[in-house]
Amino acid sequence: MGRIQVLDKHTAELIAAGEVVERPASVIKELMENAIDAGATNVTVEIENGGVTMMRVTDNGSGMEREDVPMAFLRHATSKVRTADDLEAIGTLGFRGEALASVAEVSRVELRTCRPEDIVGTHYVIEGGVELLCEDDGCAVGTTIYVRDLFFNIPARMKFLKKDISEGNAVSAVVSKLALSHPEIAVRFIRDGKEVMLTPGNGDLNGCIYAVLGREFASTQIPVDYALGGVHVYGTVCRVESGRPSRAMQHMFLNGRYVRSVTVQAALERAFHGLMMSGRYPTCVLFVDLPAETVDVNVHPTKLEVRFVNERPIFDAVYHGIRAAIDSSHTRKQAVLESRPTPEQIRIGFAAMETPTEKKPSPLEEKIKAFTEKPKPTPAHSIQNVPLSVADEGPFGGGRPAPSAAKPVSVDIEYTEPTPAVAAASVPQAEPEKANAFTEKVVPTPPIESEKPPVRVVGEAFSTYILAEMGNSLFLIDKHAAHERLLYEKFKNESKADSQQLLTPLTVTVTPEELTALMDAQPELTAAGYEVEEFGNTEVIVRAVPLLLVGDNIAAMLREIAGGLLSGRHDVTTDRQDWLFHNTACRAAVKGGDTSTPAERQALAERVLWDPSVRTCPHGRPVCVELTRRELEKQFGRIV
Numbered sequence: 001m002g003r004i005q006v007l008d009k010h011t012a013e014l015i016a017a018g019e020v021v022e023r024p025a026s027v028i029k030e031l032m033e034n035a036i037d038a039g040a041t042n043v044t045v046e047i048e049n050g051g052v053t054m055m056r057v058t059d060n061g062s063g064m065e066r067e068d069v070p071m072a073f074l075r076h077a078t079s080k081v082r083t084a085d086d087l088e089a090i091g092t093l094g095f096r097g098e099a100l101a102s103v104a105e106v107s108r109v110e111l112r113t114c115r116p117e118d119i120v121g122t123h124y125v126i127e128g129g130v131e132l133l134c135e136d137d138g139c140a141v142g143t144t145i146y147v148r149d150l151f152f153n154i155p156a157r158m159k160f161l162k163k164d165i166s167e168g169n170a171v172s173a174v175v176s177k178l179a180l181s182h183p184e185i186a187v188r189f190i191r192d193g194k195e196v197m198l199t200p201g202n203g204d205l206n207g208c209i210y211a212v213l214g215r216e217f218a219s220t221q222i223p224v225d226y227a228l229g230g231v232h233v234y235g236t237v238c239r240v241e242s243g244r245p246s247r248a249m250q251h252m253f254l255n256g257r258y259v260r261s262v263t264v265q266a267a268l269e270r271a272f273h274g275l276m277m278s279g280r281y282p283t284c285v286l287f288v289d290l291p292a293e294t295v296d297v298n299v300h301p302t303k304l305e306v307r308f309v310n311e312r313p314i315f316d317a318v319y320h321g322i323r324a325a326i327d328s329s330h331t332r333k334q335a336v337l338e339s340r341p342t343p344e345q346i347r348i349g350f351a352a353m354e355t356p357t358e359k360k361p362s363p364l365e366e367k368i369k370a371f372t373e374k375p376k377p378t379p380a381h382s383i384q385n386v387p388l389s390v391a392d393e394g395p396f397g398g399g400r401p402a403p404s405a406a407k408p409v410s411v412d413i414e415y416t417e418p419t420p421a422v423a424a425a426s427v428p429q430a431e432p433e434k435a436n437a438f439t440e441k442v443v444p445t446p447p448i449e450s451e452k453p454p455v456r457v458v459g460e461a462f463s464t465y466i467l468a469e470m471g472n473s474l475f476l477i478d479k480h481a482a483h484e485r486l487l488y489e490k491f492k493n494e495s496k497a498d499s500q501q502l503l504t505p506l507t508v509t510v511t512p513e514e515l516t517a518l519m520d521a522q523p524e525l526t527a528a529g530y531e532v533e534e535f536g537n538t539e540v541i542v543r544a545v546p547l548l549l550v551g552d553n554i555a556a557m558l559r560e561i562a563g564g565l566l567s568g569r570h571d572v573t574t575d576r577q578d579w580l581f582h583n584t585a586c587r588a589a590v591k592g593g594d595t596s597t598p599a600e601r602q603a604l605a606e607r608v609l610w611d612p613s614v615r616t617c618p619h620g621r622p623v624c625v626e627l628t629r630r631e632l633e634k635q636f637g638r639i640v
């Protein structure tokens with residue numbers, strides 16, 4: 001007798017159900033998708049004990065006919081696909097006809113449903129794949145499904161379920177994603193009798209994000225709305241300073257379906273490359289709409305992975321859409337200092353304090369007080385004290401009233417904008433050869449003075465931060481970050497970086513894996529100004545390096561580059577050539593703590609403040625912080 005035999009129907013059904021129903025979260029996902037496909041505008045999800053003992057999904061959708069109810073629990077029975085051609089353009093969340101059948105095989109299911117045009121609804125009960133009841137029932141329009149005792153007939157599967165709190169958290173994650181995918185649907189989530197989430201259902205994505213992900217997350221988001229080549233990208237992404245240490249808060253939806261797409265994720269992170277701190281990842285609630293026939297969603301049992309006919313249009317649309325959003329909303333980081341109380345606020349505060357009750361003076365004390373308060377003649381040689389006070393209306397308050405002879409004279413400090421000539425004269429001139437060496441690195445083409453506002457360098461703090469004044473703001477510039485950004489842009493804009501031949505070629509020992517990585521990156525290294533050749537199994541010869549790196553520790557630098565290439569820094573999310581430019585710029589830039597001449601500080605400050613696009617270094621750190629004159633006035637009590 002042969003060893004191969006056909007499994008009985010019940011065993012086969014249990015195996016098939018295991019592919020769809022892995023845990024309570026899988027059940028909730030399938031039931032919510034059915035509710036959304038039914039046109040519901042309100043969906044309520046309720047679970048107990050992580051969903052293991054009870055799950056209930058209620059919607060106000062179109063409901064089901066009596067004849068369709070038993071059919072819905074048969075495998076491969078669906079109303080969403082008729083022929084094989086329909087699989088080429090799937091427009092619904094569900095389409096396989098396996099969800100209800102799989103759920104019914106491994107749990108006890110009770111369904112109540114009614115259509116708007118029906119007088120009476122339907123009550124249906126099925127346990128372990130066996131139908132028990134189908135009768136009339138008075139119920140509201142829509143569908144309610146109870147799922148109890150999940151895996152009651154598969155004890156082996158029960159052992160793999162996690163604690164109730166873990167399973168409940170998994171259900172919460174599924175509900176959150178489906179709520180975000182359809183902000184026009186009001187989603188209510190009840191967990192162990194407590195309402196934990198309620199979305200407004202008014203179609204406002206920002207309000208939905210606030211309800212699902214919280215105020216802090218919503219406050220970091222900026223809008224995205226972009227169309228390119230038939231692909232529409234919209235939603236929100238975070239500001240460049242609001243990255244997170246993981247990708248957990250990246251929510252991506254394709255035609256209203258939550259998916260995990262390497263293409264969309266790569267475009268997202270590529271758009272933030274060079275703007276966000278290293279080791280941080282952007283967050284988003286991003287929607288991508290494209291023709292259904294250009295994407296295949298039938299490639300994974302849980303329908304989380306998709307396959308595109310052509311990935312390039314999707315990558316380009318997402319990348320350019322996010323870059324446009326960043327460029328339109330990204331501004332220099334501004335310092336906000338804690339407000340100091342005004343003199344009037346201090347006076348009111350003291351007046352509000354409880355004061356001790358004054359004792360009534362005795363007759364003798366009253367006589368002494370009257371004698372001491374008699375006015376005394378003013379000596380002829382004394383000068384009357386003139387009170388000094390800050391005017392109520394300073395330079396930003398619309399002018400100051402002219403002093404009157406009947407009132408004490410008020411003294412104020414006037415502020416005069418320095419003219420370009422004065423600003424230039426106030427900066428000490430450095431030795432010509434030193435100034436030229438620095439400005440060649442930083443300022444390839446100096447801007448025309450008449451077209452730019454004057455920049456006056458006030459000084460330098462901690463040999464790291466340049467203090468510069470422009471207009472009505474004081475800027476603190478990180479000279480290393482600023483110089484690094486300028487050099488990085490210079491390398492990117494040139495086809496090949498300037499290199500310097502070494503008088504004596506340098507031999508550097510590396511590992512075999514690092515050697516392979518360096519040789520694979522030969523074209524990129526050459527474009528960045530390096531000339532590296534193989535020399536044995538574990539050594540390379542360096543014959544030339546970028547001009548700006550002459551004098552640096554070349555061996556350590558090359559090992560760092562080799563390690564970076566080997567560790568995968570040139571994968572799909574980071575261009576290898578771009579990373580080399582970034583690494584070279586970081587090495588060549590002036591370091592914090594290095595001594596800079598006045599001319600060098602002036603040149604760097606002008607380049608940074610005259611170019612609004614210089615905002616962050618390639619690592620994503622801010623280049624400068626702006627402190628407005630108004631903020632300073634508030635700190636010193638000159639304005640309220």
